[in-house]
Amino acid sequence: xxxxxxxxxxxxxxxxxxxxxxTLELPHETPQLRFELRHAHAVSSTxxxxxxxxxxxxxxxxxxxxxxxxxxxxxxxxxxxxxxKTYRPSSFAAHSRARLRSLRFGENEWLDWEEDEIMxxxxxxxxxxxxxxxxxxxxxxxxxxxxxxxxxGRWNITYPFGxxxxxxxxxxxxxxxxxxxxxxxxxxxxxxxxxxxxGTTAKRDKLNDNLLFSCCCARIxxxxxxVCGCYRGGWKCDQTCLEDSLIPESLFYPIGTNLYNNxxxxxxxxxxxxxxxSLGGALSSLIGVTFGLPVVxxxxxxxRLAATRLHLPSPPSxxxxxxxYHTADPIAMGTCNGVLSSCALGGYALETACHLxxxxxxxxxxxxxxxxxxxxxxxxxxxxxxxxxxxxxxxxVGLDVPKAAAEVDCVECFSWEFGDFPA
Numbered sequence: 001x002x003x004x005x006x007x008x009x010x011x012x013x014x015x016x017x018x019x020x021x022x023t024l025e026l027p028h029e030t031p032q033l034r035f036e037l038r039h040a041h042a043v044s045s046t047x048x049x050x051x052x053x054x055x056x057x058x059x060x061x062x063x064x065x066x067x068x069x070x071x072x073x074x075x076x077x078x079x080x081x082x083x084x085k086t087y088r089p090s091s092f093a094a095h096s097r098a099r100l101r102s103l104r105f106g107e108n109e110w111l112d113w114e115e116d117e118i119m120x121x122x123x124x125x126x127x128x129x130x131x132x133x134x135x136x137x138x139x140x141x142x143x144x145x146x147x148x149x150x151x152x153g154r155w156n157i158t159y160p161f162g163x164x165x166x167x168x169x170x171x172x173x174x175x176x177x178x179x180x181x182x183x184x185x186x187x188x189x190x191x192x193x194x195x196x197x198x199g200t201t202a203k204r205d206k207l208n209d210n211l212l213f214s215c216c217c218a219r220i221x222x223x224x225x226x227v228c229g230c231y232r233g234g235w236k237c238d239q240t241c242l243e244d245s246l247i248p249e250s251l252f253y254p255i256g257t258n259l260y261n262n263x264x265x266x267x268x269x270x271x272x273x274x275x276x277x278s279l280g281g282a283l284s285s286l287i288g289v290t291f292g293l294p295v296v297x298x299x300x301x302x303x304r305l306a307a308t309r310l311h312l313p314s315p316p317s318x319x320x321x322x323x324x325y326h327t328a329d330p331i332a333m334g335t336c337n338g339v340l341s342s343c344a345l346g347g348y349a350l351e352t353a354c355h356l357x358x359x360x361x362x363x364x365x366x367x368x369x370x371x372x373x374x375x376x377x378x379x380x381x382x383x384x385x386x387x388x389x390x391x392x393x394x395x396x397v398g399l400d401v402p403k404a405a406a407e408v409d410c411v412e413c414f415s416w417e418f419g420d421f422p423a
Contacts, residue, residue, distance in 0.1 A: 033119075033182050035135075035175040036076045041185075041262075043170040043255050050170070050259045077135060077175065080128040081182075084120035087113040087315035088292030092261070095290060095313060102311040103243060111313050113292075118271050119182065120294035123322045123360065126400045130387040132184075132296050133324075136277040137379045139172040139188040170255045171201060172280065174263060176270070183270045185263060187256070189278030189379075190348075206347060208252045209279055211245060212306040214349035215413035221339050224349075232421040239418045243309050252279075253310060256287045276300070277379040278331065285321050285356055286312065295321040295357070299332045299377050302352035305412060321357025322404055326386060328370035329377045334412060342374040354410035360402050362386055367393050 040053045089095035090112040098109040175184040190205040210218035210227045216237035217226035230241035274284035274295045281297025288295035325332035334353020336343040364370035
């Protein structure tokens with residue numbers, strides 16, 4: 001034993017003396033992908049069909065040469081990437097079949113999850129998060145809008161979706177690398193005066209918010225008109241009714257899976273990422289968990305309860321989903337609830353707090369003296385005040401951003417009793 005220990009110490013020393021020095025592996029710089037806007041996407045106001053609008057070369061040219069001294073109207077984005085592990089269902093049909101069996105019969109069906117290592121956003125890199133945040137902001141506006149943020153030249157101008165004046169639903173943009181190897185689907189969040197710019201989608205945005213993120217049909221008190229008929233008096237809510245209320249094809253989760261299938265038809269060999277802000281972030285996460293896609297969200301309300309009510313089969317891990325939010329945002333923190341809350345005063349019952357995957361949480365209340373305020377929820381606030389400059393608490397410990405971690409021991413809707421309460 002003593003001889004073995006001595007040998008283990010002498011071998012490296014002799015190797016060094018005779019010039020056989022071990023090589024030091026230097027960290028490799030992760031590749032940066034360049035994305036451009038290709039399409040806008042939306043949903044027809046007369047059906048649940050996803051529609052696309054291509055961005056013309058003329059529009060791209062005008063956009064690329066726009067004279068903007070602020071640098072907020074770039075035509076492309078550069079996002080640092082890295083390899084990460086995801087779990088994908090063997091097929092969407094198998095996933096849907098397992099989900100339906102759980103929904104209808106309360107039984108679990110074995111689902112074959114395929115482990116894959118794919119190029120994903122480098123969520124430990126601040127500038128990568130900043131570029132993705134700009135993509136989420138741009139999902140709210142068209143490329144010629146002054147509110148558009150320029151990307152750093154590495155992403156193509158996208159297809160927008162849902163931008164016709166009469167369209168009132170699901171909207172966003174599709175970005176692509178020049179070789180179409182990687183696609184980013186950016187989904188717009190809630191459009192309302194209290195959260196953003198408002199507009200034609202505000203009514204359907206609010207319906208989906210109140211269905212997905214309330215404890216029981218947006219029942220805040222007796223003065224509220226609920227969005228589904230599952231409330232049974234007191235603090236009781238019918239679970240089956242809640243789950244059935246999320247099935248209609250006109251709601252945003254089914255539309256999101258339809259959008260993904262459309263994009264994979266257009267780009268069959270591409271690696272697809274999802275991103276979004278607020279409602280758009282939560283929908284991105286639900287779609288990402290369904291198909292095993294890398295996801296980065298910003299200021300999203302907790303979507304774990306919605307995933308349970310949708311009966312989404314659980315992959316071995318959801319760490320390919322990353323939520324980015326700060327502690328001054330009551331929506332992402334799950335504290336914007338109660339009769340007198342800012343959300344309730346605006347007609348929103350955003351009561352959930354628990355997120356899937358991992359969360360990068362900026363403690364802006366303790367470290368930057370921010371006040372908890374719904375006005376900090378906006379994506380422009382995240383871009384300009386959170387991600388544009390290094391975060392001192394992270395820099396002090398040698399990191400670029402706060403360390404991502406799963407949310408454990410998270411509790412929500414604890415006052416409610418869910419069960420079989422027929423009407």
